[in-house]
Amino acid sequence: MEPTKKRRWRWMSLTILIVVGVSAFWWFWAADHVESMETTTGAQLKFRANGELFEVYQNQKWQPFFAKGVNLGASLPGHYPGELPITREDYMRWFAMIDEMGANVIRVYTIHTPVFYEALVDYNRRKEGDPLYLMQGIWSPEELLIEKKDAYLPEIREAFRQEIKDAVGAVYGDITLPEKPGKASGTYRANAGKYLIGWHTGTEWDPVMVQNTNRLHQKVAPYQGKYFHATPNATAFETWIAEMVDTVAMEESKHGWQHPMTFTNWVTTDPLSHPGEPIQHEDLVSVDPTHIEPTQWEAGYFASYHVYPYYPDFFRYDTTLQQLKNDAGQIDTYKAYLRQLKQYHKNMPIMVTEFGVPASVGVAHLGNLGRNQGGHSEKQQGEIDAGLLQEIHQEGYAGAIVFVWQDEWFKKTWNTMRFELPEDRRSLWINVLTNESLFGVLGMYPNKEGVLTIDGNRTDWDQLVPEEKQRLDVQVPGFDEIWMTHDEGYVYFLAQLKEEFDPAKQQLYVGVDTLPGGNKHTAQLPGLTLDEGLETLIALGKADESQIQIAANYDFHARLYGKRYGMLVVKEEEKKDNSGIFKPWKLAVSLEMEPPDSKKYYPLEEVDVGKLIRGTTDAQDPQYDSRAAWQAKGKVVELRVPWMLLGFTDPSSLSVMSYEDAGKSFTTETTKGIRILPLLVDTATKQIVGQNAYAVTKLPMYTWQGWEQVGYHERKKQSYSILKKAFHEIEAPVKIGTQP
Structure with missing residues (x-):
């Protein structure tokens, strides 16, 4: 090639490289660029708290912004959060679904792995329209706080400060975290700071710890920091929080940004008085956000609360909340509480950063208007969550973040956790009686x-x-035929009958035996005699007849709250083996309370969770009910039963509840399998079809191998589409009162 042509070719090649490079840089910068405002001190602002409004800087001006969010957990089935099993592919798939649902904010409670921040940055670079914003939580040393009951201990303060530094470094992609059990680790290089909406510091505060901290440090001076300070009327604990919030601000300022600050709070430690709260512990002490103020933090500060409609109990009992009606004309204590809380926090934005109900068989608390903690279908879950979202918006709040994105199998609930043994295997099965596991919008x-x-x-x-x-x-x-199978949630039965099953003429019973003991006869099946007892008895028939019951002396609900705590009356004959008595399967929803722990006497409350709903689990069917247990068509009867209703404390290790109690704890046994005795009963004569005597010990046994790994299927619940509609109907916040 001639020298002139060579030079020309080199210039052309160089020009092409420059154009490609500039184009790539421009695409990268434009895709990653987030419009922001620079303060007089040189800090970048994208969001700010201004008066009672939360605002976003967009199109070169500040505009009102309503945070429509979802809380994101850190676990998958078969894992605990500390194992951090979620992959980049999971996050990218979920972000798209969350975006489609109409949410504009994801809240996380703690530092996630580097792939979370990488995926968020990558997703936002690729998507059209506004980014999916992040509210980053900073986990406090919760266990130490509860154990030591003194927030000022050096080990607690230093642990929290270090967590703050780590969280800021992770968000801004400027840290390498060493491996620690239960903690995220790795090299963080993706800068997600530009997508941040705010910092959410701390966890729900234990009231006894708060009270004790205040008592021990009564003379501490209100904190005066560079960016935040405590007011003269701040308590010692509020002063401590002001210091931690200021620490977050100081760490973030090193990266040239400011974002709105808040700390985690909940109804138990709100600044309001609740004369109708029965439990002293639940209205013991306040943690008041108005006692902390920004000094020179232009992004501002807002209040945030976790507010559920069923807890604490004053949502049912406090007459001061029973004055306000909702849009449907019903007395609505949740709406009344929201209004009172909003009125207290004058001149500052306030968000509800946790709310919602689970789609579960189990129930743990009762709420006003049927907004219970559990017992809902997925459709009911969506309708209730959407209603709560609308009320939060109507009452002038700056945001609402639903709990939670995905179901979390590892979770425990106060009224089932004593029955889940061994405790460290909860993540290996899904107990639908444990409502906490089923708050997810993504099933x-x-x-x-x-x-x-x-x-x-x-x-x-x-x-x-x-x-x-x-x-x-x-x-x-x-x-004609009996088949069984199982998975991580249920035991499944199929019965092929000789004649069509008609609940108007027949009932189908299934006796279940898992270990020695139980009832060898029962009033429900007159004349039946067995050589081995049954732990549970299933009845299928009309709607009010279909249920599972438990042998009286095996009933661990009655053994716990009757025999052990004396909150239930248990008859002497019910304590005996082979009493013939089967009792409804119940869970406690409120314990017996009496002074001085409560203001007056309240009896134990319980709900029947053994009712078996006839329906379909086909999510495409208009009659779909996520709680459905059985269906019959022609000669075929299908049934699925949650493991715990059959007495299992952990099916993955074949553990069942024992008949024996060891002190204050239940004991378990390893079962060899499940024997079932199916029977048909003529509803007119009440007689068993066929013979009355059976050798249970001779019946074939359904057996399976224990498991250490799980299989699961991910699917949007019915609640997803309902929430999607509700999210998309909300644009800007509702203005209540005069904004400065």
Whole structure:
């Protein structure tokens, strides 16, 4: 090639490289660029708290912004949060679904792995329209605080300060965290700071710890920091929080940004007085956000609370909240509380950063207007969550963040946790009686979901591979075939009858035996005699007849709250083996309370969770109910039963509740499997079809291998589409009162 042509070619190549490089840089910068405002001190602002409004800088001006968010957990089925199992692919898939739902904010409680921040930055670079913003939580040393009951201990203060530094470094992609058990680690290089909406410092505060901290440090001077200070009327604990919030501000200022600050709070430690709260502990002490103020933090400061409609109990009992009606004309204590809380926090924005109800069989608290902690279908969950969202918006709040994005199998609940043994295996199965596991908008279903559908059609059973099911050779009049299988959530039964099943003429009973003991006879089945006892008895028939009951001396709800705590009356005959008495399967929803722990006497409250709903688990069917337990069509009857209702404390290790109690703790046994005795009863004569005597010990046993790994299916719940509609209907915040 001639020299002139060579030079020309080099210039052309160089020009092309420059153009490509500039184009790539421009694409990268434009895609990653977030419009912000620079303060007089040189800090960048994207969001700010201004009077009672939360505002975003957009199109070269400040505009009102309503945070429509979802809390994001850190676990997957089969794992605990400290294992941090969520992958980049999971996050990218979830971000798209959250975006589609209409949320504009994701809140996380603690530092996630580097892939979370990388995925968020990558997702926002690629998407059209406004970014998906991040509210970063900073986890306090919660266990130490509860144990030591003194926030000022050096080990607690230093641990929290270090967590703050780590969180800021993680968000701005400027830190490498060493491996520590239960903590995120790795090299953080993705700068997600430009997508931050605010810092959410701390966890729900234990009232006894707060009270003790205030008592021990009464003479501490109000904190005066560079960016935040405590007011003269601040308590010692509020002064401590002011210091921690100021620490977050100082760390963030090193990166040239300012974002609005808040700290975690909940109804138990709100600054309001609740004369109708029965439990002294729940209205013991206040942590008041108005006692902390920004000094020179232009991004500002806002209040945030976790507010659920069923807890504490004053939502049911406090007459001062029973004056306000909602849009449907109903007395609405949740709406009344929101209004009182908003009125208290004058001249500052306030958000509800946790709210919602679970879609579960189990129930843990009762709420006004049926907004209970559990017992809801997915459709009901969506309707209640959407209603709460609308009320939060109507009352002039700056944001509402629903709890939670995904189901979390590892969670525990106060009224079932004593029955889940061993405790460290909770993540290996899904207990639908534990409502805390099922708050998710994204369902995490056990592995037979979508494989077996409870609909009265046996085709899906026939398609299961032989290793996935077991035919039981049970010789009982009226039955042609009995099949069983299981997954991480349920035991499944299929019965092929000789005649069509008609609940108006028949009832179908299934006696279940898992270990020695129980009832060898029962009033429900007159004349029945067995050589081994049954732990549970299932009845299928009309709606009010379909349920599972538990042998009286095996009933661990009654053993805990009757025999051990004396809150229930347990008759002497119910304590005996083979009493013949089966009792409804119940969970406590409120304990017996009496002075001095409560202001007056309240009896124990309980709910029946053994009712078996007839329906379908086909999510595409208009009659779908996530709680459905059985269906019958023609000669086919299908049934699924949650493991715990059969007495299992951990099916992954074949652990069942023992009949024996050891002091204050329950004990378990390892079962060899499940024996079932299916029976048909003529509703007119109340007689068992066929013989009355059976050798349970001779019945075939359904067996399975324990497991250490889980299978699961991820699917949007019905609540997702309902919340999507509600989110999309909300644009800007509602202005209440005069904004400065």
